[in-house]
Amino acid sequence: MIDMAVFKQFQEAIRHLGEMAQPEPLTDAARLSRAKAVMHRKTDRALAMDLESCVNCGYCSEACHFYQSTQDPKYTPTRKLDLLRRVHMRETSAFAPLHRLFKPDITVADLQEWQELVYDSCTECGRCSMVCPMGINIARGVNVMREALSEAGLVPLELMAVAQEQAGRGTVFGVGPAELLKAVEALRAQGIPIPLDEPAADVMLVTTVIDVLLYQDALAATARILNHLGLRWTLRSAGFEAANFGLLSGNEALQKAASQRLIAEALAVGAHTVILPECGHAYPALRWEARLPGGAPLPFEVLAVSEFVGREIASGRLEVRSGDTHQVVTYHDACKLARHGGVIDEPRAAIAALGVEFRETSPTAELNWCCGGGAGTFLINRAAPLRHKAWEIKRQQIDATGADAVVVSCASCRLNFMAGAETDQWPTRIVSLVELVADHLPDNGTPSAPA
Numbered sequence: 001m002i003d004m005a006v007f008k009q010f011q012e013a014i015r016h017l018g019e020m021a022q023p024e025p026l027t028d029a030a031r032l033s034r035a036k037a038v039m040h041r042k043t044d045r046a047l048a049m050d051l052e053s054c055v056n057c058g059y060c061s062e063a064c065h066f067y068q069s070t071q072d073p074k075y076t077p078t079r080k081l082d083l084l085r086r087v088h089m090r091e092t093s094a095f096a097p098l099h100r101l102f103k104p105d106i107t108v109a110d111l112q113e114w115q116e117l118v119y120d121s122c123t124e125c126g127r128c129s130m131v132c133p134m135g136i137n138i139a140r141g142v143n144v145m146r147e148a149l150s151e152a153g154l155v156p157l158e159l160m161a162v163a164q165e166q167a168g169r170g171t172v173f174g175v176g177p178a179e180l181l182k183a184v185e186a187l188r189a190q191g192i193p194i195p196l197d198e199p200a201a202d203v204m205l206v207t208t209v210i211d212v213l214l215y216q217d218a219l220a221a222t223a224r225i226l227n228h229l230g231l232r233w234t235l236r237s238a239g240f241e242a243a244n245f246g247l248l249s250g251n252e253a254l255q256k257a258a259s260q261r262l263i264a265e266a267l268a269v270g271a272h273t274v275i276l277p278e279c280g281h282a283y284p285a286l287r288w289e290a291r292l293p294g295g296a297p298l299p300f301e302v303l304a305v306s307e308f309v310g311r312e313i314a315s316g317r318l319e320v321r322s323g324d325t326h327q328v329v330t331y332h333d334a335c336k337l338a339r340h341g342g343v344i345d346e347p348r349a350a351i352a353a354l355g356v357e358f359r360e361t362s363p364t365a366e367l368n369w370c371c372g373g374g375a376g377t378f379l380i381n382r383a384a385p386l387r388h389k390a391w392e393i394k395r396q397q398i399d400a401t402g403a404d405a406v407v408v409s410c411a412s413c414r415l416n417f418m419a420g421a422e423t424d425q426w427p428t429r430i431v432s433l434v435e436l437v438a439d440h441l442p443d444n445g446t447p448s449a450p451a
């Protein structure tokens, strides 16, 4: 059960986030040179091909929720790469001397203008690339732009504040080991065993500030499922935060450091599996982009909790009660899980086992519309009106199914759905997948004998 008072407190905290940021005083020349250095370093062969091969067909615009909801040409996906493209064409492409005759160099004013285009109005959802006839990876280019702007000290203040907190104190929104312990003790008081800081475990569970502060039921539900399966698992207070503000802000060093905290704890306990909470961007950050310090692949599997739960149900290891509900539900595929990560069948396997009436959205799965709040845009205050316009596409898509409830498996999506629902007085229930599954455990999550 969501405490709406806590949700409103969280929204209020976001309104003041920017005040905590400490922008780096840099000259315009330094900002430009730092941004360009990142652009040059990151323009590998694949990105160069992407920058050179756009045929301006416009298909990507039709796929982008920010363009679709505003019809504003400035939100055309391919345009979001224009600065990167201009730098590449003028300075590193085969015909650079020729391009220098016709294309002006980029300026700090350009970088400042592009801040809105790559943070507020791109969730790096990847939907545009699904329709691009040239296969251009716009989300990757946008992420490179975020890295360039981060290096130039031009991250939106809200994201800058949280990234600085995570890089400095190691906390996010003030949540560190003490706050985790408090949440764990609150759940233990409800009779839910939560192993914390066990020295050895087969499974390491990672949680996130959002679950600690707001969606504790999701953490409780995951614990009940792991306990029910009889797994030897643990949370680790030295490495529990899934949210990676290095990835979201474009600070590559912080992204690596935040991932290394989790990796170090997983290695310390000897985990063979790391389970991530309902957090979309945590999945690419740890599963696809993280490596051991020397560059080797991670020696353990990384699963999103929706992927884990669906897999356990499909294998028969996790039994759930079926047919005791008359709900009509639909499912929202989080972009980072479904489109980027391929986690499509597992959540559906979990929902199918519950005996609810399930209705797909149209389009769905890897072509599903983004909710508009991912990649940190939910925290950018000035982006709220634009985000809400994009969310309206999502709302209409869900409404068309006639479902009573939409099941989600990403806390960022859940926040954006809640904000949209609050503004629109939208009656559809927003339900966490892991909570829904835990509510259908045969014995309400009583532990089995250890496996």
Ligand code: SF4
Binding pocket: 063, 064, 065, 066, 076, 077, 080, 121, 122, 123, 124, 125, 126, 127, 128, 129, 138, 139, 142, 370
């Ligand atoms: S990645 Fe998503 S939000 Fe960004 S330009 Fe493409 S469709 Fe739009």
Ligand code: SF4
Binding pocket: 053, 054, 055, 056, 057, 058, 059, 060, 061, 077, 078, 131, 132, 133, 134, 135, 136
């Ligand atoms: S769909 Fe691809 S080729 Fe067409 S305008 Fe967009 S990025 Fe360019």
